[in-house]
Amino acid sequence: MPAFHVLLALSAAHCLNDLLQSVITAVYPMLKEDLGLSFGQIGLITLVYQLAASIFQPVVGYAFDRRPFVGSLPAGMCCTAAGILMFAFCSTLPGILAAVFMVGIGSATLHPEASRITSLAGHERRGFAQSVFQVGGNFGGSIGPLLVAVIVAPHGRRYVAFFLIFAALCFWAMTPICRWYGRYLRELRTAENSSESSVSLPLSKRRTIFVIAVIILLIFSKYIYMASLSSYYTFYLIDRFGVSVSQSQIFLFVFVVSTAIGTLVGGPVGDRYGRKAVIWISILGTAPFSLLMPHVGLALTVVLSFCAGFMLSSAFPAILLYAQELLPTKLGMISGLFFGFAFGVGGIASAVLGSLADSYGIEAVYNFCAYTPLLGVVAAFLPDLRARRAGN
Numbered sequence: 001m002p003a004f005h006v007l008l009a010l011s012a013a014h015c016l017n018d019l020l021q022s023v024i025t026a027v028y029p030m031l032k033e034d035l036g037l038s039f040g041q042i043g044l045i046t047l048v049y050q051l052a053a054s055i056f057q058p059v060v061g062y063a064f065d066r067r068p069f070v071g072s073l074p075a076g077m078c079c080t081a082a083g084i085l086m087f088a089f090c091s092t093l094p095g096i097l098a099a100v101f102m103v104g105i106g107s108a109t110l111h112p113e114a115s116r117i118t119s120l121a122g123h124e125r126r127g128f129a130q131s132v133f134q135v136g137g138n139f140g141g142s143i144g145p146l147l148v149a150v151i152v153a154p155h156g157r158r159y160v161a162f163f164l165i166f167a168a169l170c171f172w173a174m175t176p177i178c179r180w181y182g183r184y185l186r187e188l189r190t191a192e193n194s195s196e197s198s199v200s201l202p203l204s205k206r207r208t209i210f211v212i213a214v215i216i217l218l219i220f221s222k223y224i225y226m227a228s229l230s231s232y233y234t235f236y237l238i239d240r241f242g243v244s245v246s247q248s249q250i251f252l253f254v255f256v257v258s259t260a261i262g263t264l265v266g267g268p269v270g271d272r273y274g275r276k277a278v279i280w281i282s283i284l285g286t287a288p289f290s291l292l293m294p295h296v297g298l299a300l301t302v303v304l305s306f307c308a309g310f311m312l313s314s315a316f317p318a319i320l321l322y323a324q325e326l327l328p329t330k331l332g333m334i335s336g337l338f339f340g341f342a343f344g345v346g347g348i349a350s351a352v353l354g355s356l357a358d359s360y361g362i363e364a365v366y367n368f369c370a371y372t373p374l375l376g377v378v379a380a381f382l383p384d385l386r387a388r389r390a391g392n
Contacts, residue, residue: 003121003123003180005176005180006117006121006176006177006180007118007121007122007129007132007133008132009173009174009175009176009177010114010117010118010121010132010133010136010177011132011133011135011136012136012170012173013073013110013114013136013170013173013174013177014110014114014133014134014136014137014140015136015137015139015140015143016140016166016167016169016170016173017076017077017080017106017107017110017137017140017170018136018137018138018140018141018144019140019141019143019144019147019163019166020080020081020084020103020140020144020163020166020167020170021080021103021107021141021144022140022141022142022143022144022145022256023084023087023144023147023148023152023160023163024045024049024087024100024103025046025145025230025231026144026145026148026149026152026234026249026252027087027148027152027157027160028042028045028231028234028235029234029235029238029245029248030152030153030156030157030245031045031096031157034091034157035091035092035093035096037093038354038358039232039235039354039355039357039358039362040351040354040355040358041093041354042231042350042354043231043350043351043352043353043354043355044097044351044354045093045096045097045100046100046227046231046350046351046354047348047350047351048097048100048101048104049100049101049103049104050104050348050350051104051348052100052101052103052104052105052107052108053104053105053107053108053111053340054108054340054341054345055108055340056104056105056108056109056340057107057108057111057112057335057336057337057340058112058333058336058337058340059108059336060072060108060109060112060113060332060336061112061113061116061330061331061332061333061334061335061336061337062330062332062333062336064112064113064116064332065116065330065331065332065333068181068185070178070181070182070185071178072109072113073109073110073113073114073174073177073178074171074174074178075109076105076106076107076108076109076110076113077106077110077167077170077171077174078106079102079103079105079106079109080102080103080106080107080110080167081106081164081167082102083099083100083101083102083103083104083105083106084099084103084160084161084163084164084167085161085164086098086099086102087099087100087103087160088157088158088159088160088161089158089161108336108340111335111336112332112333112335112336112340113332114133114177115130115133115320115331115332115335116331116332116335117177117180117181118130118132118133119324119331119335120181120184120331121180125271126321126324127267127268127270127271127317127321128267128268128271130267130317130320130321131263131264131266131267131268131317132267134263134267134316134317135260135263135264137263138256138259138260138262138263138313139257139260141256141259141260142253142256142257142259142260143253144256145249145250145252145253145256146249146250146253147163148160148249149245149246149249149250149253153245153246153249154246201326201327201328202325202326202385203326203383207383208326208327210381211326211381211382211383212323212326214378214379214381214382215319215322215323215338215382216341217375217378218279218283218315218319218375218376218378218379219319219338219341219345220345220375221283221372221373221374221375221376222283222312222315222316222373222376223345223349224345224349224369224372225286225290225308225312225369225370225372225373226312227345227349227350227353228349228353228365228366228369229255229305229308229309230256231350231353231354232350232353232354232357232362232365233248233251233252233255233305234248234249234251234252235248235357235362236362236363236365236366237251237298237301239361239362239363240362240363241297241298241301243298251302251305254302254305254306255302255305255306255309256309257306258305258306258307258308258309258310258313259309259310259312259313260313261310261313262282262309262310262311262312262313262314263313263314263316263317265310265314266278266282266313266314266315266316266317266318267317267318267321269314270317270318270321274384274385275318275319275321275322275325275385276322276379276382276383276384276385278314278315278318279315279318279319279322279376279379279382280376280379280380280382281311282311282312282313282314282315282318282376283311283312283315283373283375283376283379284373284374284376284377284379285311285373285376286308286311286312286373286376287370287371287373287374287376289304289305289307289308289311290304290308290369290370290371290372290373291370291371292304293305293308293366293370294363294366294367294370308373312373319338320335320338322382322385323337323338325385326385353365353369356368
């Protein structure tokens with residue numbers, strides 16, 4: 001049976017961590033005005049943050065696969081808290097870049113480590129466990145912009161420092177996780193001393209490399225479009241429909257809530273019908289909504305953003321679990337690789353899209369990004385691991 005109290009604590013920690021991370025993008029309109037930044041510089045900030053997370057995540061995952069460390073999650077939160085404090089008070093672009101770099105390091109530590117512990121605590125119900133973990137992060141990300149609209153937007157960027165309260169709550173949520181993980185590691189060492197076991201891979205090495213390349217292409221298609229929504233959706237709404245900053249944050253909240261709901265639905269559906277089906281439908285199925293969005297009014301734009309966020313977000317738990325099933329002995333490394341690649345694609349896409357917005361306008365960016373979910377067609381090349389296991 002899954003360790004439910006650990007899964008709930010992991011979901012809470014993920015929620016609070018991603019809430020803190022979402023503050024960065026939610027504050028972009030105020031930051032742009034305070035420091036007189038261009039869209040290209042906003043993209044650079046996102047690039048530094050995302051690359052810090054993407055580069056270090058597989059490194060952290062690989063390191064802790066080899067030498068597990070009980071205190072890894074609190075160490076990552078220390079970096080995040082320091083970055084949030086710097087982000088609230090720095091008045092120069094280099095200072096802001098240093099702040100988001102620290103937050104990125106915190107993310108690089110939490111995501112692969114928490115995903116590893118989630119898989120271990122879920123036992124035979126790993127899909128359910130991953131859904132609980134992922135929905136916590138998406139829910140936290142949805143709350144962040146709303147809290148920014150209520151706390152920060154009316155008073156100024158320095159009020160970001162109040163979010164350190166959520167960092168303290170995250171440390172508290174990590175306490176039962178560390179206790180359980182410490183016991184698990186002690187039991188694992190005892191079992192390793194008494195016996196040896198091996199885990200076979202479902203595919204050959206060459207086929208595994210090919211399938212991972214296909215998954216990377218799917219993540220590429222997913223996160224280009226997600227970057228356009230998460231980093232520039234508020235600017236798009238303000239530029240095209242003339243909404244206020246506070247209103248744009250509320251509409252961003254609606255989009256991020258859709259990602260939480262999609263994550264919650266995608267995991268159980270993948271357990272029931274297979275990961276490949278969820279990956280195929282969620283990414284390619286986003287295309288009708290993304291293609292229609294640049295051509296409709298405000299109300300329908302909000303509805304379509306909800307639908308697109310719901311469809312796309314249901315893919316990532318299935319993608320991550322599919323990759324973990326390919327390499328079951330490298331849970332931390334594979335989690336770090338795919339979380340990190342997702343962050344990296346998002347960062348590079350944000351920088352490129354920011355430059356395009358400066359040159360051609362924010363609406364042109366959305367017309368271009370609308371076509372990226374069509375790359376989901378490559379999911380046809382993924383083998384059905386569930387059918388293979390049933391055949392064996």
